[in-house]
Amino acid sequence: MFENLSDRLSRSLRNISGRGRLTEDNIKETLREVRMALLEADVALPVVRDFINRVKESALGQEVNKSLTPGQEFVKIVRTELVTAMGAENNELNLAAQPPAVVLMAGLQGAGKTTSVAKLGKYLREKHKKKVLVVSADVYRPAAIKQLETLAQAVAVDFFPSDAGQRPLDIVNQALQHAKLKFYDVLLVDTAGRLHVDEAMMDEIKQIHSAIKPVETLFVVDAMTGQDAANTAKAFNEALPLTGVILTKVDGDARGGAALSIRQITGKPIKFMGVGEKTEALEAFYPDRIAGRILGMGDVLSLIEDIESKVDRAQAEKLANKLKKGDGFDLTDFLDQLKQMRSMGGMASMMSKLPGVGQLPANVKSQMDDSVLTRMEAIIHSMTLKERAQPEIIKGSRKRRIASGCGLQVQDVNRMLKQFDDMQRMMKKMKKGGMAKMLRGMKGMMPPGFPGR
Numbered sequence: 001m002f003e004n005l006s007d008r009l010s011r012s013l014r015n016i017s018g019r020g021r022l023t024e025d026n027i028k029e030t031l032r033e034v035r036m037a038l039l040e041a042d043v044a045l046p047v048v049r050d051f052i053n054r055v056k057e058s059a060l061g062q063e064v065n066k067s068l069t070p071g072q073e074f075v076k077i078v079r080t081e082l083v084t085a086m087g088a089e090n091n092e093l094n095l096a097a098q099p100p101a102v103v104l105m106a107g108l109q110g111a112g113k114t115t116s117v118a119k120l121g122k123y124l125r126e127k128h129k130k131k132v133l134v135v136s137a138d139v140y141r142p143a144a145i146k147q148l149e150t151l152a153q154a155v156a157v158d159f160f161p162s163d164a165g166q167r168p169l170d171i172v173n174q175a176l177q178h179a180k181l182k183f184y185d186v187l188l189v190d191t192a193g194r195l196h197v198d199e200a201m202m203d204e205i206k207q208i209h210s211a212i213k214p215v216e217t218l219f220v221v222d223a224m225t226g227q228d229a230a231n232t233a234k235a236f237n238e239a240l241p242l243t244g245v246i247l248t249k250v251d252g253d254a255r256g257g258a259a260l261s262i263r264q265i266t267g268k269p270i271k272f273m274g275v276g277e278k279t280e281a282l283e284a285f286y287p288d289r290i291a292g293r294i295l296g297m298g299d300v301l302s303l304i305e306d307i308e309s310k311v312d313r314a315q316a317e318k319l320a321n322k323l324k325k326g327d328g329f330d331l332t333d334f335l336d337q338l339k340q341m342r343s344m345g346g347m348a349s350m351m352s353k354l355p356g357v358g359q360l361p362a363n364v365k366s367q368m369d370d371s372v373l374t375r376m377e378a379i380i381h382s383m384t385l386k387e388r389a390q391p392e393i394i395k396g397s398r399k400r401r402i403a404s405g406c407g408l409q410v411q412d413v414n415r416m417l418k419q420f421d422d423m424q425r426m427m428k429k430m431k432k433g434g435m436a437k438m439l440r441g442m443k444g445m446m447p448p449g450f451p452g453r
Contacts, residue, residue, distance in 0.1 A: 009037050009078070009295060027059055027074065034078065042226030042257030047085060047264045055081050079291050085260050086287035091244060091269035093124075097215045100133070100179040100187040104212065106205055106240060107220035108232060109193025112248035112274060114144060116220050117190045118151035119274065119282035120246075125157055130185040135160040135175035137168035137208065138192040148190055155279050158184070168192070168204060172212050189214070196235040209240060216243045218271065223250045223258045230261035237266050247285070248274035259290060329424050331388040335380045337423070338373050378406040379416045391420065 031052055038048045058077045095101040103120070105113045117134055124130040134152050138144035145162055152159035160175040172189055179187040191208065194201035209217065219242050221229040233245055245262055250273040262270055270285040380388065382405035387394055394402070394417065403410045 009034060024060060027056065030074070031056060038260070041260070044227040044230055044257070044261040044265055047261050050264065051081055051085055051260075054084070075295065079295055082260070082291035082294060083287045085264055086285075086290060087263040087269045088287060090284055090286045091271050092284070093271060094215055094243070095124075095128070095130070095186060100176070100184045101216070102176065102179075102187045102189065102212050102214040103216040103218060104189045104191065104205075104209060104214040105218050105220055105246075106191055106236060106242075107193060108195065108222075109141070111193065111220045111222045113193065113220045114138070114148050114190050115151065115277075115279075116246050116248060116272075116274060116282070117148060117188050118155050118157075119279055120272070121152065121157035121186075121188055122155035122279050123272075123282050124186055125155070131183070132157040132186045132188060133160055133175065133179045133182070133184040134158070134188045134190065135171060136162055136190045137171045138190055139164045139166060139168055139171075140192045144190075144192070151279070169207055169211060172208050176212050187212075196232065196239055202239050205240060217241060218244050218246050219268070220246045220248060221258065221262075223247045223273070224252055226257035227261045227265075229258035230265040233262055233266045233268065237268060242266070242268050244269050244271035246270075246272045246274065251275045251281070256294060331380050331383065331391055331420060332385075334420050334423060335377060335388075338377055338380075342373055375406075375408060375412060376416050376419070379403075379408065379413055382406040391417065 034055070035048060035052050038051065039045070043051075055077055058081070059074055093101075093103065105117055107113050114136070121132045121134050124132050134148060134157055136145045136148040139162075145164065149159045149161070160178055162171040162175075168191070175187060175189070189208070189212065191205055192201070194205065196202060217240060219233050219236050221233055223229060225232070229247070233242070236242060245266070245268055247258055247262070247270050250259070259270065259273075262268070273283055273285050275281045275283055379402060382402045383394070387398060387402075394413075399410050399413045403413050
């Protein structure tokens with residue numbers, strides 16, 4: 001996510017970080033590079049122009065904080081302006097309405113509306129303890145209604161049935177009456193994809209909006225369309241009173257142009273971003289945290305939230321008790337940890353939230369995808385229960401059998417056992433109460449080239 005922009009900005013800002021003082025001459029080159037980085041990231045030109053002017057004005061008129069070098073001060077200014085461009089703070093959904101609070105989803109075809117409805121339903125049920133009903137008014141796309149019904153079952157929210165023979169306006173009115181009757185907190189309405197130039201389709205969604213009076217009208221847009229995402233959102237906003245944006249497919253967007261352009265062009269906040277295909281892959285949009293990721297500073301707060309919400313507490317407690325009793329950390333425990341990591345979005349998602357990852361060499365970054373977890377899990381699944389409990393017995397012939405069983409090489413088995421040994425040592429340090437020791441141990445596990453190694 002945002003890799004290209006992050007790499008370019010990090011390189012540009014590194015050049016100025018050692019400067020003794022900030023002058024118009026020595027920030028000129030850096031600003032030129034920052035401008036190029038933003039344009040290459042497909043950030044809209046008016047947004048780039050305004051951003052560069054604000055950074056320049058702040059940098060030259062800035063009283064440098066005594067605890068920071070001028071270079072650090074400049075990086076701080078860039079970060080502040082990135083946050084401002086994206087909206088300064090997180091804008092939560094406004095659900096303070098007479099139940100049910102109605103949320104209407106609009107957008108182009110293929111932007112990910114139906115999946116976003118399911119993700120948002122799951123988010124509201126789990127994070128806000130809301131009773132959620134979803135309904136599809138998309139009578140034009142084959143299987144759209146069935147798709148939402150299937151997703152609703154998967155995320156454990158209620159689905160209001162509809163069919164392609166009904167009028168969208170009748171569907172939403174019936175769903176709203178049902179939501180009132182059954183005391184739902186939130187009604188999420190999925191609509192058909194439409195172009196803002198299609199007058200008949202725009203009239204239809206205006207009628208739906210007028211009938212159900214949503215407290216939130218969210219525009220769902222594909223991040224990979226870059227600044228076009230912002231322009232499309234602006235056109236929709238002129239026809240429909242949008243309250244916010246859900247940016248989808250952010251995990252596939254290495255540029256970041258949409259995230260930086262939408263707020264300034266539409267005046268509407270990005271409220272959520274879709275970061276993967278799984279139903280839990282929806283994150284609240286925090287401009288300050290995204291700015292940190294873009295500048296390679298990481299996003300530790302989001303990582304902590306992931307750990308708190310997605311780690312199986314009962315399993316973690318069981319492992320903690322096992323370690324306290326003096327029982328060793330074995331390969332079955334290691335397999336459980338790998339599964340927990342996958343539930344938190346996988347290795348790439350976790351690593352993107354750690355500071356300094358943007359400075360890693362490309363060959364190291366390429367090793368941080370989920371195929372690494374898949375290979376490690378496959379190796380452990382090829383072992384007997386005795387081998388998992390007593391890893392020390394895994395020698396030559398056993399290694400060859402394990403490698404053959406999972407279709408990998410003996411060196412892959414050796415590599416996994418080395419990573420297990422590192423994790424085992426970390427767990428011993430945790431047992432002794434050394435969180436600081438554990439973090440130092442984690443640094444030791446990082447590949448060569450990682451900052452601090």
